[in-house]
Amino acid sequence: MAGRERLLVIGGDAAGMSAASQARRRRGPDELEITVFERGHHASYSACGIPYLAGGVVADAGALIARTPEEFRDRGIDLRLRTEATEIDLPGGRVRVRGLDGGGERWEHYDRLMVATGAVPARPRLPGADAVGVHGVQVLGDGIRIRRVLDDDRPRRAVVVGGGYIGLEMAEAMVTRGLEVSLVDGADQPMRTLDPDMGALVADALRGVGVRLYLGEPVEGFDTSGGRVTAVRTAERVLPADLVVLGLGVRPGSDLARAAGVETGATGGIVTDRRMRTRSEGVWAAGDCVETRHLVSGAPVAIALGTHANKQGRVAGVNLGGGYATFPGVAGTAVAKICRSEVARTGLNEREAAEAGFETITAAVESTTRAGYYPGVTTMRTKLVAERRTGRLLGAQIVGEEGAAKRVDGLAIALWNGMTVEEMTGLDLGYAPPFSPVWDPVLIAARKAAERVEEDMRAAP
Amino acid sequence: MAGRERLLVIGGDAAGMSAASQARRRRGPDELEITVFERGHHASYSACGIPYLAGGVVADAGALIARTPEEFRDRGIDLRLRTEATEIDLPGGRVRVRGLDGGGERWEHYDRLMVATGAVPARPRLPGADAVGVHGVQVLGDGIRIRRVLDDDRPRRAVVVGGGYIGLEMAEAMVTRGLEVSLVDGADQPMRTLDPDMGALVADALRGVGVRLYLGEPVEGFDTSGGRVTAVRTAERVLPADLVVLGLGVRPGSDLARAAGVETGATGGIVTDRRMRTRSEGVWAAGDCVETRHLVSGAPVAIALGTHANKQGRVAGVNLGGGYATFPGVAGTAVAKICRSEVARTGLNEREAAEAGFETITAAVESTTRAGYYPGVTTMRTKLVAERRTGRLLGAQIVGEEGAAKRVDGLAIALWNGMTVEEMTGLDLGYAPPFSPVWDPVLIAARKAAERVEEDMRAAP
Numbered sequence: 034m035a036g037r038e039r040l041l042v043i044g045g046d047a048a049g050m051s052a053a054s055q056a057r058r059r060r061g062p063d064e065l066e067i068t069v070f071e072r073g074h075h076a077s078y079s080a081c082g083i084p085y086l087a088g089g090v091v092a093d094a095g096a097l098i099a100r101t102p103e104e105f106r107d108r109g110i111d112l113r114l115r116t117e118a119t120e121i122d123l124p125g126g127r128v129r130v131r132g133l134d135g136g137g138e139r140w141e142h143y144d145r146l147m148v149a150t151g152a153v154p155a156r157p158r159l160p161g162a163d164a165v166g167v168h169g170v171q172v173l174g175d176g177i178r179i180r181r182v183l184d185d186d187r188p189r190r191a192v193v194v195g196g197g198y199i200g201l202e203m204a205e206a207m208v209t210r211g212l213e214v215s216l217v218d219g220a221d222q223p224m225r226t227l228d229p230d231m232g233a234l235v236a237d238a239l240r241g242v243g244v245r246l247y248l249g250e251p252v253e254g255f256d257t258s259g260g261r262v263t264a265v266r267t268a269e270r271v272l273p274a275d276l277v278v279l280g281l282g283v284r285p286g287s288d289l290a291r292a293a294g295v296e297t298g299a300t301g302g303i304v305t306d307r308r309m310r311t312r313s314e315g316v317w318a319a320g321d322c323v324e325t326r327h328l329v330s331g332a333p334v335a336i337a338l339g340t341h342a343n344k345q346g347r348v349a350g351v352n353l354g355g356g357y358a359t360f361p362g363v364a365g366t367a368v369a370k371i372c373r374s375e376v377a378r379t380g381l382n383e384r385e386a387a388e389a390g391f392e393t394i395t396a397a398v399e400s401t402t403r404a405g406y407y408p409g410v411t412t413m414r415t416k417l418v419a420e421r422r423t424g425r426l427l428g429a430q431i432v433g434e435e436g437a438a439k440r441v442d443g444l445a446i447a448l449w450n451g452m453t454v455e456e457m458t459g460l461d462l463g464y465a466p467p468f469s470p471v472w473d474p475v476l477i478a479a480r481k482a483a484e485r486v487e488e489d490m491r492a493a494p
Numbered sequence: 495m496a497g498r499e500r501l502l503v504i505g506g507d508a509a510g511m512s513a514a515s516q517a518r519r520r521r522g523p524d525e526l527e528i529t530v531f532e533r534g535h536h537a538s539y540s541a542c543g544i545p546y547l548a549g550g551v552v553a554d555a556g557a558l559i560a561r562t563p564e565e566f567r568d569r570g571i572d573l574r575l576r577t578e579a580t581e582i583d584l585p586g587g588r589v590r591v592r593g594l595d596g597g598g599e600r601w602e603h604y605d606r607l608m609v610a611t612g613a614v615p616a617r618p619r620l621p622g623a624d625a626v627g628v629h630g631v632q633v634l635g636d637g638i639r640i641r642r643v644l645d646d647d648r649p650r651r652a653v654v655v656g657g658g659y660i661g662l663e664m665a666e667a668m669v670t671r672g673l674e675v676s677l678v679d680g681a682d683q684p685m686r687t688l689d690p691d692m693g694a695l696v697a698d699a700l701r702g703v704g705v706r707l708y709l710g711e712p713v714e715g716f717d718t719s720g721g722r723v724t725a726v727r728t729a730e731r732v733l734p735a736d737l738v739v740l741g742l743g744v745r746p747g748s749d750l751a752r753a754a755g756v757e758t759g760a761t762g763g764i765v766t767d768r769r770m771r772t773r774s775e776g777v778w779a780a781g782d783c784v785e786t787r788h789l790v791s792g793a794p795v796a797i798a799l800g801t802h803a804n805k806q807g808r809v810a811g812v813n814l815g816g817g818y819a820t821f822p823g824v825a826g827t828a829v830a831k832i833c834r835s836e837v838a839r840t841g842l843n844e845r846e847a848a849e850a851g852f853e854t855i856t857a858a859v860e861s862t863t864r865a866g867y868y869p870g871v872t873t874m875r876t877k878l879v880a881e882r883r884t885g886r887l888l889g890a891q892i893v894g895e896e897g898a899a900k901r902v903d904g905l906a907i908a909l910w911n912g913m914t915v916e917e918m919t920g921l922d923l924g925y926a927p928p929f930s931p932v933w934d935p936v937l938i939a940a941r942k943a944a945e946r947v948e949e950d951m952r953a954a955p
Contacts, residue, residue: 447911475903
C-alpha cells in the first residue's frame with residue numbers, strides 16, 4: 034500500500050502500549066501499521082501491582098492486565114509476545130527479532146521506531162544469587178511465581194534484600210501472609226529517597242509490624258543447598274530464608290538502543306527531547322529506559338515509575354500519530370503504603386538539594402490527618418525543604434497513616450509552580466473535620482518553614 | 495503604664511482568638527493589653543464540629559474546645575465570656591459592652607480594635623420559626639442542645655431545612671442516629687455551590703442513605719402545638735417533625751461595625767485590605783464578618799469558613815503585633831463528607847464563571863480513587879471548568895467516596911497558580927496502587943478538558 038508507514042515498538046508494557054494506542058487513535062491502519070514486540074508472556078500490565086498479586090491482595094494475575102493481546106489486535110495493533118528484539122540497525126531501518134518459543138531470527142523493517150525497553154533490575158553478582166528461591170520483582174511472571182510459592186510451599190521465613198519501595202511493599206505482602214520477614218539493606222535507612230529523619234520513621238513503622246530490619250549490612254552472599262537458597266549472609270549474620278526477594282532497584286534498559294548508537298546520558302537512560310524523540314532520526318523512546326529532566330534541580334534523572342512511563346508513552350504516541358505533545362519532566366513525586374503506614378515525597382530531599390547546589394532551610398511538623406476530635410484521626414509528619422533566602426519550595430516528605438500520603442500532590446503542584454513557603458501559607462485547601470484539622474498539615478508545615486526562612490534572614494542578613 | 499496599648503477584640507471564636515494569640519506572641523503584656531469580649535458561653539471552639547457533636551460522633555463538647563478561658567488568661571489574654579459588645583464609638587475609641595449575666599453596661603476604651611463578630615444565621619421569618627424544637631446550628635450551645643434532644647427525647651422524625659454543607663452534615667448526623675430524616679430546600683439541588691449535574695450525584699447519595707429529599711420546595715411555615723414544632727409545611731406537603739434543624743446559610747455579622755461607620759461591601763461583609771485593616775483607623779476585622787477577594791473572579795465574596803477565619807485572624811494578629819502579613823484571598827475551596835459520600839469544590843462553578851464573565855469549557859470524568867484491582871477502590875467523578883480558548887482552570891468539583899474529596903487541594907493549588915488544563919496533564923502526582931490509578935483522576939480530567947479546549951478551537955478557530 035503506497036504511503037503506508039510501519040511503526041515498530043520494542044516493549045509492550047506501559048510506555049510501549051500507550052504509544053501504540055495513541056498513535057493508532059490518530060492514524061488508522063491504512064496509514065500506519067503498528068507492530069509491538071514484547072519479550073515476556075504478558076503485555077500492558079500494572080507492574081506496580083506485582084507486590085499485591087504476590088501477597089494475595091489481588092486475586093489473580095488477570096486483574097493486573099489492562100488489555101489482552103486480542104484487544105490490541107482488535108484495535109489494529111499487532112502485539113507479538115515472547116518476541117525479543119536483539120539488535121537495532123539504524124542505517125538499515127530495521128530491527129532483528131527472535132521468537133523465544135522457536136521461530137528463529139529475522140529482520141523487521143521500520144519507518145519509525147519506538148523504544149520502550151523498560152528497566153533492568155539490579156541483581157547482585159554474589160554467590161548463590163541465581164539459586165532457586167531467590168526471586169526478582171520485575172515482571173508479572175515474578176509475581177505469579179512468588180504467589181505460587183506462598184500459596185503452595187507455605188514458606189516460613191522470608192528475607193527481602195533492598196529497602197526501596199518494592200522491597201517494602203514485598204515485605205508488607207509477606208508480613209500480611211504471616212511470614213517471618215527480615216529486610217536487609219546496605220544503607221542505614223529504608224527509602225533512601227527520604228532524609229534520614231523521615232526514613233527513621235519508616236524504619237520504626239516496619240519494626241512496628243514485625244519486620245526485622247538489618248540496615249547498614251550489605252548482603253555478601255546466599256547459602257544454598259541442592260541449588261535452593263537456605264540463607265542470606267551479611268558481614269554480621271546469617272539469616273535463614275525459605276524465600277528471598279530482591280528489591281535492589283533498577284537501571285534504564287537502554288543497552289539495545291545504546292549498542293545501535295542511540296545516545297544515552299549520564300544516568301544510563303536514553304536521551305530524548307520533550308516530544309520523546311531520541312537524537313537518532315525516526316527513533317522515539319519512553320518509559321523506564323529514558324532519562325528525563327528533574328524540574329527542581331534541572332538535572333537529568335532516570336526514575337522508573339509507571340505513571341511517567343504512561344505519560345511519556347502517550348506523548349510519544351501523540352507525536353508519532355502526527356499530533357503535538359510534550360513531556361515536561363518530573364518532580365520526583367512518589368507515594369507508598371506499607372501496612373498502615375503511608376509515605377510520600379516530592380522534589381529534592383536535603384542531600385539531593387545540596388548536590389544540586391541549593392542552600393536549604395528545612396521544617397518538619399507533627400500534625401493530624403483530620404480534626405483532632407474526628408474518629409480515625411492519625412498523626413502525620415510533614416517535612417519541607419525550602420531554598421534559603423527565597424523560601425522557594427524544593428521538596429517535601431510525608432510519613433503518616435491513612436489520609437497522609439496523597440497530600441503530597443498539593444505539595445508537588447506548589448513546587449511545580451515555583452511557590453515559596455510564604456506564599457503557600459495562604460493556600461485555600463479543603464477543610465472539614467473528616468478531612469483535615471482547621472490548619473491543614475501542609476499549611477502548618479509551610480508556616481513553620483516560612484518562619485525558619487525569616488529567622489535565618491534576621492540572624493544573617 | 496506609659497506606652498502600653500490596649501487591644502479590644504470583639505468575638506472570641508476562630509478569627510478573634512487567632513488574632514489575639516498572634517498579637518500576644520509578638521507583643522508581651524507590658525506592651526499590649528488584650529481583652530476579648532465574647533457573647534457566648536464558649537470561645538475558641540470548632541464550629542465545624544457541631545454536627546459531629548450533635549450526632550454523637552464526638553463524645554462531648556469539650557473535645558471541640560481548643561483552649562479554655564484559663565489557658566488564654568495564662569497567656570495574658572483577658573477573655574470575657576457572656577459579654578456582648580453593643581456599640582462601637584469610633585471617634586471616642588471605645589466599645590460599649592454589656593454583661594449578659596448581669597453587671598450592666600459600660601464603655602471600654604481601645605487603642606486598636608479587632609472586629610471578629612462572625613456570621614448571622616439566616617432564620618426564616620415564617621410562622622412557627624421560633625417554636626421549641628426548631629434548632630439552628632450556629633454556636634456550640636446549638637450542638638449541645640440538639641445532642642441532648644437526640645439522647646434524651648429520642649425523636650423519631652427530623653426535618654432539615656437547607657441543603658448546604660451544614661444541612662447535609664446534620665442530615666448525616668441524624669440518619670446515623672437512626673432518625674427518619676427529610677431534607678427540604680427551595681433550590682432544585684442540594685449544595686448550590688456545585689453545578690446541577692454534580693449536585694444531582696449528591697442528591698442520589700443522600701437518597702441512598704435514606705434521606706427523603708424535597709427539592710424545589712421552599713418552606714412556608716412550621717406547625718406547632720403548645721409552642722412545640724410538629725411539622726414543616728411547603729406548598730406541596732406537610733412533613734411531620736419531632737425535630738427541625740435550620741441550615742439556611744449565614745450572612746456576615748457586620749451590623750455592629752456598620753452601625754459605627756465601618757465600611758461594608760456589596761456582600762454585606764466588612765471591607766478590609768490584605769492586612770485585614772478596615773477603612774477605619776485602628777480598626778481591624780477578620781473571619782465570617784468580612785468580605786474577601788475571590789482569586790479567580792477577582793470579585794468580593796463572603797465565605798463563612800473556619801479555615802479562612804483562622805488565617806485571616808492570624809494575619810490580623812501578626813500585623814497588630816507589629817509584624818507584616820497579608821491574606822491573599824480565597825479560591826472557594828470546600829469539602830464535605832455525608833455518610834460515605836465525599837464532595838469537594840474549588841474555584842468557580844459554571845454559573846459563577848458565567849456571572850464573572852468567563853466563557854467556559856467543561857469536562858467531567860468518571861474514574862477511580864485507587865488502582866482498579868486494589869481493595870477499597872471506589873468510583874469518583876471529577877469535573878473541571880476551564881476558560882474557553884486559554885484553557886485556564888477556573889474551577890473543579892468532585893463527588894465520590896473515601897479518598898476522593900481531598901484531591902481538590904491539588905486542583906485548588908493548580909488554579910491558584912493560574913495553570914491551564916493542558917499544563918496540568920503533565921503534573922507529577924503521587925502514584926501507587928493503594929492511592930491512585932496510574933493516571934490520577936485529576937490528570938484524566940485535565941486531559942479530557944484539554945481535548946475539549948482543543949476541539950472547540952478547531953471547531954471555531
